[in-house]
Amino acid sequence: MNVGLVGVTGYGGSVLYELLLRHPNVDKVNLYGHSQKVAQALEEVLPQLRRRDSILPYDSADIMKNNDMVFFATSAGVTTKLAQPFIENDFPVIDLAGDFRLKADVYEKWYKKPAPQSDYLAKAHYGLADFTSSKGSKYVANPGCYATATILALAPLVKNHLIDPSSIVVDAKSGTSGAGKKLSQSTHFSQTNENLQLYKVNQHQHIPEIVQELQKWDKDLPYIQFTTTLLPLTRGIMASCYAKAKSDVTEEKVQEAFSQTYSDDTFVNATEGIFPNLKQVIGTNFCDIGYQLNPVTHQIVIVSVIDNLLKGAAGQAIQNFNQMFEFQPDAGLDLIPVLP
Amino acid sequence: MNVGLVGVTGYGGSVLYELLLRHPNVDKVNLYGHSQKVAQALEEVLPQLRRRDSILPYDSADIMKNNDMVFFATSAGVTTKLAQPFIENDFPVIDLAGDFRLKADVYEKWYKKPAPQSDYLAKAHYGLADFTSSKGSKYVANPGCYATATILALAPLVKNHLIDPSSIVVDAKSGTSGAGKKLSQSTHFSQTNENLQLYKVNQHQHIPEIVQELQKWDKDLPYIQFTTTLLPLTRGIMASCYAKAKSDVTEEKVQEAFSQTYSDDTFVNATEGIFPNLKQVIGTNFCDIGYQLNPVTHQIVIVSVIDNLLKGAAGQAIQNFNQMFEFQPDAGLDLIPVLP
């Protein structure tokens, strides 16, 4: 099959392109700019990819004619404007941006941009690939990177009602690739290096996404305490999560919850008492989780790690793609970890 | 005055030596090894210091004869063995190690080493320099690095009973210099770089120290949830602290608590709504704190940053030294920050 990709020049888009080029069920990847009027040689923009391909001008009719589906790896606000023809033609889309993940009012509040129209939003499927299937969906909203790491860490406890949801605290940390290619003071090397910088405290746009999804398992779950810290490294997210166990919760119950949730999952590994290092998932689509009930404080510590550009973006998009077209769940995702 | 320094070869000891060499009230610094039998040229061990001094063999009588006081920058367990003659002679000691910070049983449980004898412990003063004075003390136990960062962050809230103490969560992060000079797998560059590694989860020896000190303000405060993560950078600690505000607590009350506690403090700066970057305190003795009451979750986020080798070790030791001998509180501590 042929797939279109809009937005190859961003970090997420580049990684997705590399995955698609090696995907066993993909014959051809056609690249499109989301705003450009003339074709551009990929080599000029991304010489590191060593490919002779062109980035074609944006044309929705052309995209639908020459491809069987399309990925959007564009920044927030773009698909709100461009999604219409695809949705109206039931043409398959996987959207890596945040536009179709939230309800309209929530999106507008947190993203400070106009939301897509409601009937379009209603067609979107939130593709948390380890919990839902994109089979049958025509428009998949691929989850955010922090949201993925956090929801996967908390899901077993929330689903099984083992914790007091009002006690949840998430201290999330991310490498700089999550902030993208755009130059900024906080990602200027002399500023970032040997530093930790908090940003968007209590204001990160993944907060409502996490809450919305967790509420599917516990409708009374309130807004969570969620902090993001920028790390002096390029790739990876660690979400360190804390929550009070309910009084009757034991180590066994916690272990059972994680085990039931993830023992059959290809990409999520949860281990009691062993906390993952960030680096062990970099270059892969894995989410590794360590958890422990502290017998003294009766708090549960859950630490999850992902590669923000793979499991947190392009890798999960491939999982959704595989589900959408009923390919092998792990097709195209047998990736070499970064060693060392 | 002359001061002795036992343990110059460690990271904390080296930094302390540099501070003492420039301290306006110090005439001479005599260096001693804690186990060596013959003198050693400092240049051989620490050429970077560019000093012709010798590290003298350990001899407590000699130390007391030639100095007006002595600093111990040795690892855990050493002063338990060596402190006796100094204590029995009421000779002034500032001890950077953990041996004299805790009650005997607590020390033995968390450090897994024999504790100093009780009557000696009784003479030790826990020198949290921004809250107590070492004036009149003959034996000062200088606080641990994580303990300093955490206690300073939480003190205003605990003292004023503004939070539910059972809800406290501390997600602390440290650079590798905190782990010292000793080679280990987790500080091997290829392993540490581009990585985050949790260690001693629920088992860090600074936990009982933090709790012991906070209980002085709230005797019902239980053990806190405390996690430590090793960062890919050399210097600095960030303690991200979370706690549920009591129901009637407002932004104003929180602000008042921090303001009352720290507005006259030379080295601690607390600001509402602005979270400090780690790097802004590196090379200095400052502890910068940012805090915010989240109106949605009613949790308070408090983030403190220190240079672990200065405010978290040698710098605070100088504060205690200044108090002990009634020097200017900031004598020897006008340090140039790392720019950039």
Added chain:
Amino acid sequence: MNVGLVGVTGYGGSVLYELLLRHPNVDKVNLYGHSQKVAQALEEVLPQLRRRDSILPYDSADIMKNNDMVFFATSAGVTTKLAQPFIENDFPVIDLAGDFRLKADVYEKWYKKPAPQSDYLAKAHYGLADFTSSKGSKYVANPGCYATATILALAPLVKNHLIDPSSIVVDAKSGTSGAGKKLSQSTHFSQTNENLQLYKVNQHQHIPEIVQELQKWDKDLPYIQFTTTLLPLTRGIMASCYAKAKSDVTEEKVQEAFSQTYSDDTFVNATEGIFPNLKQVIGTNFCDIGYQLNPVTHQIVIVSVIDNLLKGAAGQAIQNFNQMFEFQPDAGLDLIPVLP
């Protein structure tokens, strides 16, 4: 086919194992320790690989019985001791260590270890994969990482006699993974980070290897000036090479030399006037080269970059493997670059 791998636990061995697992012509990889007596679960030693395989005890007969060839990714001195049965049985070996790269006396001088016996050495083929073919060889000595980067940079100029060979200066830099897993002062994070450290100046064991190979093109080439600097990063080598152009050499001649040498090469890319960044080859088997004749000094600057664990070790070993068994030259080497 089945392949054996001795030494999976080192950095080079782990990477090679990952490549072999995904190689289209490899059915099974059997792992062996080079000294161990009993089998060991791979998971215990290298949990990051997420494989249930065992590392089997070393037994040369067993290796030959169950495999069609064997890779040695062991440290210097090991294959000198272990190679005999394979050589005597003409069993195919690819050896990533230095033992079989040099003449006996040169090896003993630079490695300070006994060399393999001469008739064995005579059977070894130095597998600089972009210049020679391992087809028909039974024992391939895979080149060293610095040697690969340097020889590829200088080959076009030396082969075409465009430079004064006595003027060659190589300023080579490497990440810490080149120093392996063994703990050492110079790779302790607090020491390596924010630092540059020279090591083995004029004494690096890759110097004779480089000279030996360049002399195949210019027998009068003398020993070169070669310096190695340890970088605060994990992966990659940059070799910055300098040499005086002969007086009649023009930009065109230089360009022609590089073009003729590499225009058909899959893995080596040479560009006039554009110097490669280190990162653009990380995660791949490419060697990128930039070069420029300085019209003012009449020196030629040639900068080559490789991933030391791929093109400088495991990747080139796969190239040699492909040649040995007449597989596609790039089989198993379509690797995703590190982005970003």
Added chain:
Amino acid sequence: MNVGLVGVTGYGGSVLYELLLRHPNVDKVNLYGHSQKVAQALEEVLPQLRRRDSILPYDSADIMKNNDMVFFATSAGVTTKLAQPFIENDFPVIDLAGDFRLKADVYEKWYKKPAPQSDYLAKAHYGLADFTSSKGSKYVANPGCYATATILALAPLVKNHLIDPSSIVVDAKSGTSGAGKKLSQSTHFSQTNENLQLYKVNQHQHIPEIVQELQKWDKDLPYIQFTTTLLPLTRGIMASCYAKAKSDVTEEKVQEAFSQTYSDDTFVNATEGIFPNLKQVIGTNFCDIGYQLNPVTHQIVIVSVIDNLLKGAAGQAIQNFNQMFEFQPDAGLDLIPVLP
């Protein structure tokens, strides 16, 4: 005395300000913007400095009235425009920029900006502080960072005519602080980190500065081969220099040359056979040099390291200040090295 400082907001200016605040002969530092019209609170621009000072609007008459001298830490081109009133009034200036370092035509060629007028240039003294004295000068052009590291490394050999000057190769490396505060692609963290990037190959504006100064000792010295590489670290320059020793040059002669040149120098330390690590000078005004005659290639390797913002900028400016006003040569420069 009172000193003015124009350009505190840059990295070099900030560091210089910190040094001046602690200089024993400085009573007051007045800050000026070079283009601003109204005063600005320093705290707003540089909160990290923790100072209540103001940055005053630029006014040359005011600067001369309220200060005994002025430092310019502005970017290239600024002092060309602003120096006139100071020069015409013989008011002491120390200029950290490149404007007054070169002859007019050379400046215009390499900086691509109009040069200062010739009679002004004629009054400028190139303040390479370890070789000349700024005593009696009214306008000191403070050397460039790369120029300082390179000239100090090569001076003993060039002065004593021990090397073939046409064989000089300098492979210089710098941390990102040398590139300043301005955002750019090459200093974007995701791009810089785990990377090496060459820039301005054969085009760096410090090349003519180095050559001009070395020619004072050897008028036949031609343009040198000089390369710059951007490192993934914040502070420091390493200049690795190579040159052919003349045929009769021995190890003793080389050692004598370095020893004669630097044995009485407070800030330059040269050692035979021991190459400095970059980090050993960071935070200090030292230049450490290691050198070795390679008996095989008869090349001399000389490696110098400096902190680019201290010895390479603000620290050397203080040396020149001390000379200009006949203060102690090391006044204000007893700095604590970065440990670790």
